[in-house]
Amino acid sequence: MKATEPGGGTYTLRRRWWPWRWKQRNIGDGTFFDTFPDFGGVDDIAGALLVLVLGLVAAILLPVILVLLITGIEWILLLMLMPIAVAGRVVLGKHWTIEVRHQDQLWEIDGGTWRESQATLQQIATQIESGNSPDLGAAVA
16 A cells, blocks of 8 residues: 655555565675686687676676575565465464655554554554654664
């Protein structure tokens, strides 16, 4: 759910389905292409070009394949855990965590049961849209 303040700022409000918060991942630190590879014993231009082309193909394809493989495995594991997480929330009555995001800030609020968290989401959205600053406590991130 999105709520817009009268000044134009947008807040994103949602329930967190997983018991943990997703991490932002930065793949690579930008230093991969800083050094030019040493071709060692390559004597002719054709061999150097072949090594260069194969090196570029490997440098492009291998990271892409690895990222896709790791991402696929992660999604499969998450889909396998989804019924357990939902059952824990529904059957055991585990409280929902509400996340409120605005620009680079994140607030986490205990929302209670499903119905209580829906009422809390509506209340926060109404406060934001009316121009009143909701009491969200300290930002997490």
